[in-house]
Each structure stands twice: as C-alpha cells, then as structure tokens.
Amino acid sequence: MTSPLHLGLEPHFAALESFLAEQEASFEPEVRPMVREVLAHPGKRLRPLLAFGSGAGIGPSIDLVRGAAIVELVHLATLVHDDVLDGADTRHGADTPNHTHGAHAAVLFGDALFAHALVLASEHTSSTLCSIVARASRDVCSGEVCQTFSRDNQSLSLADYQRQIRMKTAVLFEAACRVGALVAGYPQVHIDACAAFGLHLGIAYQMYDDFVDLLQDDAKAGKTLGTDAASGKLTLPMLLERDRRKVDILAELRQGRSAREAISAETWRECFRMLDAEVASAEQALAAIEGSPSPFYLLRLTGFLRQAAAKLAPSA
Amino acid sequence: MTSPLHLGLEPHFAALESFLAEQEASFEPEVRPMVREVLAHPGKRLRPLLAFGSGAGIGPSIDLVRGAAIVELVHLATLVHDDVLDGADTRHGADTPNHTHGAHAAVLFGDALFAHALVLASEHTSSTLCSIVARASRDVCSGEVCQTFSRDNQSLSLADYQRQIRMKTAVLFEAACRVGALVAGYPQVHIDACAAFGLHLGIAYQMYDDFVDLLQDDAKAGKTLGTDAASGKLTLPMLLERDRRKVDILAELRQGRSAREAISAETWRECFRMLDAEVASAEQALAAIEGSPSPFYLLRLTGFLRQAAAKLAPSA
Numbered sequence: 001m002t003s004p005l006h007l008g009l010e011p012h013f014a015a016l017e018s019f020l021a022e023q024e025a026s027f028e029p030e031v032r033p034m035v036r037e038v039l040a041h042p043g044k045r046l047r048p049l050l051a052f053g054s055g056a057g058i059g060p061s062i063d064l065v066r067g068a069a070i071v072e073l074v075h076l077a078t079l080v081h082d083d084v085l086d087g088a089d090t091r092h093g094a095d096t097p098n099h100t101h102g103a104h105a106a107v108l109f110g111d112a113l114f115a116h117a118l119v120l121a122s123e124h125t126s127s128t129l130c131s132i133v134a135r136a137s138r139d140v141c142s143g144e145v146c147q148t149f150s151r152d153n154q155s156l157s158l159a160d161y162q163r164q165i166r167m168k169t170a171v172l173f174e175a176a177c178r179v180g181a182l183v184a185g186y187p188q189v190h191i192d193a194c195a196a197f198g199l200h201l202g203i204a205y206q207m208y209d210d211f212v213d214l215l216q217d218d219a220k221a222g223k224t225l226g227t228d229a230a231s232g233k234l235t236l237p238m239l240l241e242r243d244r245r246k247v248d249i250l251a252e253l254r255q256g257r258s259a260r261e262a263i264s265a266e267t268w269r270e271c272f273r274m275l276d277a278e279v280a281s282a283e284q285a286l287a288a289i290e291g292s293p294s295p296f297y298l299l300r301l302t303g304f305l306r307q308a309a310a311k312l313a314p315s316a
Numbered sequence: 317m318t319s320p321l322h323l324g325l326e327p328h329f330a331a332l333e334s335f336l337a338e339q340e341a342s343f344e345p346e347v348r349p350m351v352r353e354v355l356a357h358p359g360k361r362l363r364p365l366l367a368f369g370s371g372a373g374i375g376p377s378i379d380l381v382r383g384a385a386i387v388e389l390v391h392l393a394t395l396v397h398d399d400v401l402d403g404a405d406t407r408h409g410a411d412t413p414n415h416t417h418g419a420h421a422a423v424l425f426g427d428a429l430f431a432h433a434l435v436l437a438s439e440h441t442s443s444t445l446c447s448i449v450a451r452a453s454r455d456v457c458s459g460e461v462c463q464t465f466s467r468d469n470q471s472l473s474l475a476d477y478q479r480q481i482r483m484k485t486a487v488l489f490e491a492a493c494r495v496g497a498l499v500a501g502y503p504q505v506h507i508d509a510c511a512a513f514g515l516h517l518g519i520a521y522q523m524y525d526d527f528v529d530l531l532q533d534d535a536k537a538g539k540t541l542g543t544d545a546a547s548g549k550l551t552l553p554m555l556l557e558r559d560r561r562k563v564d565i566l567a568e569l570r571q572g573r574s575a576r577e578a579i580s581a582e583t584w585r586e587c588f589r590m591l592d593a594e595v596a597s598a599e600q601a602l603a604a605i606e607g608s609p610s611p612f613y614l615l616r617l618t619g620f621l622r623q624a625a626a627k628l629a630p631s632a
Binding site: 026027028030031034078081084085101102103104105107108109110111112114115116118119121122123124125126127128129130131133134135137138141142143144145146148149163167 | 342343344346347350394397400401417418419420421423424425426427428430431432434435437438439440441442443444445446447449450451453454457458459460461462464465479483
C-alpha cells in the first residue's frame with residue numbers, strides 16, 4: 001500500500017496490518033476465514049489514518065495501533081452488515097461474507113467482529129475508550145435505522161438529512177480522531193480539535209459520497225439511476241432541488257432523468273458550496289493545534305476531498 | 317411479574333424494568349418505538365436473575381441494576397438478530413422488530429441495542445465490565461456462526477456440540493454471574509464460584525432447550541418435526557443416537573419418525589444423565605461460597621431446571 005495519504009505513516013500502517021492479521025487468532029477456527037476475507041482487500045483505511053494523524057508525534061505504539069484497529073474493525077463490521085442488507089456480493093472487487101457464507105453467517109460474523117472491537121477497546125485500563133467506541137457504534141447504527149425509516153419519505157427535512165449523515169458517518173470519523181489523540185496522551189484541547197476536524201470531515205465526506213452516487217454514472221454513460229434514488233434515499237441535492245421546484249424529485253430521477261437534468265445547476269452549486277463549508281470548518285478546527293504535527297497528516301484528507309469534489313462538480 | 321424465580325428480589329426486578337424503560341431516551345426518536353417493543357414483553361429475565369443472585373446481599377444499587385440490564389440488553393440484541401435470521405414474526409406472543417419494521421431496520425437496531433449495552437458497561441470506571449461483556453458477546457456470536465456452519469454436518473463431534481452450546485449460551489450466563497458478583501464488590505473467590513455456576517447452568521439450560529425441541533411436539537401431538545432437525549442442527553440426542561446406531565439420524569427425523577421412535581430410550585437416559593451432571597456441577601460450584609446469600613437465589617434456577625427436565629424426560 002503506497003497511497004499518498006499514508007506518506008510518513010508507513011510504519012504505522014504496516015503495524016496496523018500486522019495487528020489486524022493477528023486478530024484472526026481470537027476467533028474460533030471456523031470463523032477465521034471470514035476474518036481473513038474482510039482484511040484481505042483493504043479499503044482506504046481512512047479511519048486509521050484519522051487516528052494516526054490525530055495521535056501524530058508519537059511512533060506506532062501498540063496503544064495507537066490498537067486504537068486505529070478498533071475503529072477500522074467497527075467500520076468493517078458495519079460494512080459486513082451493509083452488504084447483507086444490500087444483498088451485495090462483492091466489495092473492493094472481492095466476494096463479501098454475505099456472498100461466500102450466506103446472510104445468516106454474515107450477520108452473526110458482523111456481530112462478532114464488532115464485539116471483538118470492543119474487546120480490544122476494553123484492553124485499555126480506563127473505560128473511556130470503550131465509551132467512545134460504543135457510543136459511536138450506537139450512533140452509526142441508529143443513524144442507519146433512521147435512514148432506513150426515511151426511505152421514500154418525500155417530506156424528509158434538511159435537518160433530518162444532516163442528522164443522519166452526522167450519525168451514520170461523521171461520528172465514527174470523530175471517534176477515530178478522538179481515540180488517536182487520546183491514546184497518544186494529548187491534552188483535551190488537542191483531542192477536541194481533532195474530534196471537531198473528524199466530525200466536519202465526516203459530514204463533508206458523506207455529502208461527497210452522496211453527490212458521487214448521483215453524478216458518477218451520469219458522467220460516464222448518461223442515465224444510470226443512482227442507487228440512492230433507486231432505494232428511495234433522499235440526499236442533499238435531491239432535497240434542495242425538491243424545495244426549490246416543489247417537485248417529486250425521486251419520481252423524476254426514477255423516471256430516467258439524469259441528475260444533471262433533474263437537479264439544476266443552481267442547486268448543484270449550492271451543494272458544493274455546502275460541502276466546501278464543511279471542509280473549511282474541518283480545516284479551521286485545527287487552528288487550535290497549529291503547532292502540533294497533526295495538521296500535517298490530517299489536512300491531506302481535506303486536500304484530497306477538495307480535489308475530488310472539484311473533479312466531480314458539474315461545470316456550469 | 318410475580319415469578320417464583322423472582323421471590324425476594326422484587327425490588328431488584330422493579331428497578332431493572334424502570335432502568336430498562338429509561339434507556340429508550342438514549343436512542344433517536346425514530347428508534348424508540350423499537351426499544352419499547354423489545355422491552356414490552358419480557359421473557360424470564362434469567363440473566364438479570366443470575367446477576368442479582370450473584371450480587372445478592374446488597375440492595376438494588378444502580379451498579380447492580382445496570383449490570384443486570386447490560387446482560388439482558390445483549391441477550392435481547394441477539395434475539396432481535398435471531399428473529400431476522402429465522403424470519404420469525406412473533407416472540408413471547410408479540411410481533412418482532414423483524415416483522416414490524418423489516419429485516420433491514422431490525423439488523424441495524426440489534427446492532428444499536430448491543431452497542432448501547434456496551435455504552436452502559438463503559439459507565440463503570442474500570443474497563444473490566446466492558447471486557448467481560450464484549451468477550452461474552454463475541455463468543456455468543458462466534459458460537460452461532462459455528463453452529464450455522466455445522467448445519468447438516470453429519471460428522472459433527474460431541475466436542476464440537478459442547479463447544480457450541482458453551483459459546484452460544486453458557487458464556488453469557490457466566491458473564492451475567494460475573495458481572496453481578498463484580499459490581500456487588502465480592503472477592504474473586506465469590507466471583508469465580510458464581511461464574512462457574514453460570515457456565516454449568518448455561519450448558520444444562522441449552523441441553524434442556526435442545527431436548528424440548530425434540531420432545532415437546534412429540535408429547536402433545538405425535539410427529540411434528542423439531543425445528544432443529546428441520547434446519548439440520550444436530551443436537552445431543554441426535555449425536556448420541558447417531559454414534560450408537562451409525563445411522564443418518566437427521567434423515568430419519570426428517571422422514572417423519574418421532575424423536576421417541578428414532579432416538580432410543582437408552583440414548584434419552586444418557587442425555588438426561590448428562591444434563592443432570594451439568595446441573596450438579598453448577599450446584600457444586602457454589603460450595604465455595606455456601607456462607608453467602610447467593611446460593612439462596614441461584615439454586616432456585618437449578619431446582620426449576622431439575623423439575624422441568626423430570627417432566628420432560630420420556631418415561632422408559
């Protein structure tokens with residue numbers, strides 16, 4: 001793995017992968033292949049990066065590596081369940097536990113993976129780490145329940161959307177930063193600054209992800225319906241366009257209008273302005289710790305998100 | 317609730333129900349109805365009873381009530397997921413979250429419920445409680461994964477069966493006892509005695525439950541196929557009979573032979589002997605703390621199990 005996002009943290013990420021691989025032994029022999037499978041095709045390891053960046057200035061200590069692994073395992077557990085719920089057969093080009101072992105085993109395995117993350121969190125003497133991780137996990141799942149209940153809800157408010165993306169995505173980003181800064185022994189002002197960075201970055205990241213869902217296929221082929229619209233999930237561009245034109249935006253998208261046609265350039269500009277504002281808030285949150293090494297690692301994430309957003313934005 | 321199992325612990329159980337009801341407020345408004353639903357139709361509250369019995373001698377302190385609630389919430393979370401996996405529409409005569417809200421919301425709600433149990437565990441200053449609860453939860457789910465993989469496995473060994481029932485049931489009984497004794501401030505000898513009681517009781521309870529699955533409908537109507545045999549789950553009576561007669565016992569049961577016909581009286585006697593031995597081991601584990609109030613409360617559980625087993629045993 002030589003992602004530019006990992007530059008300068010190569011020993012941390014190497015230690016992380018070793019640590020994650022070692023976790024297999026904590027599971028029953030029958031379960032170990034499932035552990036190997038979810039670890040074999042790593043994603044971007046964004047949450048460990050947040051932990052490492054927030055705890056920067058110390059080496060890859062066992063506490064820091066374990067902290068990064070804990071948040072990644074919680075994330076992986078939610079992915080295992082997401083893949084069951086979406087009936088997804090592949091992720092990162094590899095078969096999902098849902099596909100290989102069936103929904104039954106995959107739900108239970110996701111539970112076991114999540115429980116194992118909490119076992120690791122409980123290895124810290126203080127219960128603070130357990131509290132951070134368990135609270136974030138509860139919020140992630142609650143946020144997803146709320147989103148599930150909101151499907152096809154035409155009157156979903158902007159405030160509901162913002163609450164949902166904060167819970168389902170941003171609180172785990174925030175927790176990753178908090179865990180990293182905490183186990184690295186930083187003072188509260190550093191922990192809080194990193195946590196605020198993570199929260200704003202998580203919101204921005206989910207907004208970006210929602211924009212991609214609407215724009216990606218559009219950019220390539222033209223008219224493929226985004227998965228969000230197909231499943232009745234109203235995201236920011238849809239909400240803003242609905243309020244602007246007082247239309248059934250889900251119906252328009254489902255009837256085959258592309259996201260560039262159905263959602264006005266003015267709405268898209270507003271969406272990207274709101275995304276920019278969150279990215280800027282994330283960056284600004286680090287002002288309080290400008291003298292620490294954390295901004296050097298963390299700001300590359302906002303930089304990459306700025307770049308990706310600029311590439312995605314419809315030129316209008 | 318006036319179960320004879322709860323005698324002398326009425327204030328504890330009243331405090332437990334209040335505490336559980338208060339947890340609703342920790343969830344998002346959309347999720348609260350689901351919390352109410354799983355709490356509205358209480359089961360036997362066996363795990364809280366284990367916690368209260370193990371911590372007996374102190375009143376219903378907040379620590380003890382919280383400890384009992386934590387293990388019950390973990391249990392309820394596993395039931396929510398079990399009902400999704402079994403496609404079950406009712407439990408204790410009430411609709412399941414799976415039925416009312418769909419599998420998607422029910423999986424995520426189970427996750428949130430489990431995470432909330434860990435949030436409560438993290439309210440203890442020491443991370444010991446988190447560790448006990450998270451380890452037990454991991455084992456429960458891992459045990460269920462193993463059992464899922466064992467379906468229709470004709471060569472399942474007795475050792476595998478014993479490992480699976482220990483993990484999927486007995487470790488949470490053990491954890492309930494450990495938590496109760498720990499938060500009540502008892503010394504290690506007391507904690508370990510109660511934990512051993514819980515482990516043996518849990519094994520005995522799961523064996524009994526497996527016997528019921530084979531014998532209950534048989535006793536009433538004659539030939540209804542037990543759900544375990546239908547789903548390819550080999551339990552103790554089937555394993556012993558398979559080894560005795562070298563037959564495909566699952567096939568025999570599925571072809572309509574009743575459990576009294578397919579499984580010999582000799583095998584049934586051996587099964588109930590093994591159940592008795594576990595019950596006796598549970599009782600014996602309390603010898604180390606005979607002078608404490610815990611046996612008074614805990615032994616009623618083995619007493620009831622002895623009675624239920626005696627009623628169930630085929631008279632041969």
